[in-house]
Amino acid sequence: MQFWIIQTLNSLALGGLLFLLSAGFSLIFGLMRIANLTHGALFMLGAYVGVTILRVVPDLWLAALLGGLLVAAFGGLLERFILRALAGNALGQVLVTLGVAFIIADFCLIVWGGDPIPVPTPEYLRRPLIVAGVAFPTYRLVVIGIAIVTAIVLHLLMERTRLGAMIRAGVDDMQMARAVGIPVSRLFTIVFCLGSALAGAGGIIGGPILSAYPGLDFEMLPLALIIVILGGVGSLVGAFVGSFIIGFIYTFGSALLPDLAYVILFLPMIFVIAFRPRGLFGRLGT
Amino acid sequence: MTEALSLSGVNALYGDSHVLHEVSFSLSAGRVLALLGRNGAGKTTCMNAIIGFLPPRDGRISLFGEPIARLSPEAISRRGIGLVPQGRRIFPTLTVRENLVVARQLRPGTARPWTLERVSELFPRLQERQQQPAGSLSGGEQQMLAIGRALMGNPRVLLMDEPSEGLAPRIVAEVGQTIARLKKEGLSIVLVEQNIKLAFGLADDVVMLNTGRVAFSGGVDALRNDEATLTQHLGVF
Ligand SMILES: Nc1ncnc2c1ncn2[C@@H]1O[C@H](COP(=O)(O)OP(=O)(O)OP(=O)(O)O)[C@@H](O)[C@H]1O
Numbered sequence: 001m002q003f004w005i006i007q008t009l010n011s012l013a014l015g016g017l018l019f020l021l022s023a024g025f026s027l028i029f030g031l032m033r034i035a036n037l038t039h040g041a042l043f044m045l046g047a048y049v050g051v052t053i054l055r056v057v058p059d060l061w062l063a064a065l066l067g068g069l070l071v072a073a074f075g076g077l078l079e080r081f082i083l084r085a086l087a088g089n090a091l092g093q094v095l096v097t098l099g100v101a102f103i104i105a106d107f108c109l110i111v112w113g114g115d116p117i118p119v120p121t122p123e124y125l126r127r128p129l130i131v132a133g134v135a136f137p138t139y140r141l142v143v144i145g146i147a148i149v150t151a152i153v154l155h156l157l158m159e160r161t162r163l164g165a166m167i168r169a170g171v172d173d174m175q176m177a178r179a180v181g182i183p184v185s186r187l188f189t190i191v192f193c194l195g196s197a198l199a200g201a202g203g204i205i206g207g208p209i210l211s212a213y214p215g216l217d218f219e220m221l222p223l224a225l226i227i228v229i230l231g232g233v234g235s236l237v238g239a240f241v242g243s244f245i246i247g248f249i250y251t252f253g254s255a256l257l258p259d260l261a262y263v264i265l266f267l268p269m270i271f272v273i274a275f276r277p278r279g280l281f282g283r284l285g286t
Numbered sequence: 287m288t289e290a291l292s293l294s295g296v297n298a299l300y301g302d303s304h305v306l307h308e309v310s311f312s313l314s315a316g317r318v319l320a321l322l323g324r325n326g327a328g329k330t331t332c333m334n335a336i337i338g339f340l341p342p343r344d345g346r347i348s349l350f351g352e353p354i355a356r357l358s359p360e361a362i363s364r365r366g367i368g369l370v371p372q373g374r375r376i377f378p379t380l381t382v383r384e385n386l387v388v389a390r391q392l393r394p395g396t397a398r399p400w401t402l403e404r405v406s407e408l409f410p411r412l413q414e415r416q417q418q419p420a421g422s423l424s425g426g427e428q429q430m431l432a433i434g435r436a437l438m439g440n441p442r443v444l445l446m447d448e449p450s451e452g453l454a455p456r457i458v459a460e461v462g463q464t465i466a467r468l469k470k471e472g473l474s475i476v477l478v479e480q481n482i483k484l485a486f487g488l489a490d491d492v493v494m495l496n497t498g499r500v501a502f503s504g505g506v507d508a509l510r511n512d513e514a515t516l517t518q519h520l521g522v523f
């Protein structure tokens with residue numbers, strides 16, 4: 001019983017972290033039509049930056065905020081000065097994001113070394129929550145809560161504001177969006193900063209669960225890819241549902257059938273690509 | 287008469303394929319210019335060159351004297367050109383209201399600016415469908431939305447690319463009345479049409495394109511009874 005409850009909570013918490021990662025990945029993919037392959041590296045960079053910030057300000061949430069802002073600034077610079085110069089060259093842009101991902105990985109290795117760095121769980125969240133004799137890990141519950149709140153805020157931003165409608169207009173028909181005066185290139189920067197901030201903050205918030213270690217980047221990136229293909233490019237609801245599906249598959253797959261973890265992960269993606277190329281909630285064909 | 291929009295010596299290419307050859311014409315403020323030509327004559331390409339989708343290789347395009355040929359579509363839109371594109375191209379997943387709201391631009395000095403209220407009053411049918419996804423509208427309603435969306439930018443020049451295409455005769459008449467009303471309000475309009483009757487009913491001036499070159503340019507009255515020219519370049523009558 002405890003096994004199933006713990007694994008379920010682990011799945012949900014991982015799903016929540018994956019949502020922080022893949023929401024931005026999906027929006028960037030939907031609007032700019034590029035798979036941002038630095039996204040996993042931004043997550044890892046967030047985790048490492050968080051480690052350093054925590055040495056100065058010992059508050060995880062403040063560290064997540066500051067780290068998120070720093071990673072957002074980095075993402076914004078990457079978009080404005082490198083990706084924009086390659087506008088219209090999608091392959092070039094994707095390759096650049098891959099190159100930057102490797103550079104970030106080396107940078108992290110030099111600065112923070114090769115050993116995993118644990119991120120301490122905040123003191124007040126260490127005691128498990130006991131309900132009806134079952135112990136629930138409190139921090140994981142908080143992570144799930146953060147993911148849900150973030151999803152609601154992002155949903156309201158996308159569906160209830162003019163900015164969100166402009167972004168969706170760009171996803172629908174970028175050229176026409178420009179022709180009605182929507183400042184599409186500014187939207188690119190905004191979406192890229194937002195996606196980077198979420199990934200960076202996700203890395204720090206995920207720290208107490210995953211810790212910071214070399215290789216975290218390319219462990220997360222394929223998951224984001226699978227989620228976005230599963231959920232549908234540019235769809236927040238898709239990213240949300242996809243994140244939790246993958247959270248469950250990954251957690252239970254590794255626990256029950258560790259040898260087949262990747263088969264179990266990629267199989268649903270292959271089925272979706274074959275039978276529903278727009279993803280479960282997507283509007284774009286990819 | 288003030289020149290609202292003018293093209294001079296415009297050449298435009300898709301890759302290696304040279305589509306517009308030295309195209310020149312000008313639209314006077316407050317008038318309607320019909321841009322006619324057979325399928326594939328280059329009418330839409332002209333619109334693409336003006337709005338910045340296909341920046342011309344050379345030649346000049348100016349809006350009330352200001353050169354716009356090298357600007358991005360969003361900059362050209364903000365200078366005051368509105369586009370009702372061929373095929374309507376409304377944003378299908380946005381609601382009707384969102385389609386209008388995202389295109390809102392305020393232009394200082396506009397006497398009676400277009401607002402959500404005025405567009406709704408112009409097209410009551412859109413008002414009823416405000417919260418519906420635009421992709422679920424009928425063809426005629428989508429056309430009205432495309433026109434309304436362009437008006438929300440408070441354009442100084444409106445480009446309309448075959449607004450009657452694929453619509454029932456009753457709706458075509460309605461679109462015609464709308465254009466007539468916009469003209470009366472003083473808007474300068476380039477109207478691309480295959481529906482010659484509609485175009486002749488609204489236009490002051492006519493430019494005919496034939497394989498990417500200007501084949502005729504002049505007042506509509508000179509052309510109305512000139513069957514030879516019409517047949518030669520349009521293949522009608
Ligand atoms: N994206 C493109 N790439 C290459 N060639 C194109 C492209 N779009 C149009 N053309 C070519 O340019 C020429 C002019 O096309 P255009 O769409 O401007 O014609 P049109 O006058 O608008 O025709 P219609 O009345 O059918 O809309 C045609 O020969 C067409 O095949």
Ligand SMILES: [Mg+2]
Nearest residue numbers: 329330331372
């Ligand atoms: Mg055309």
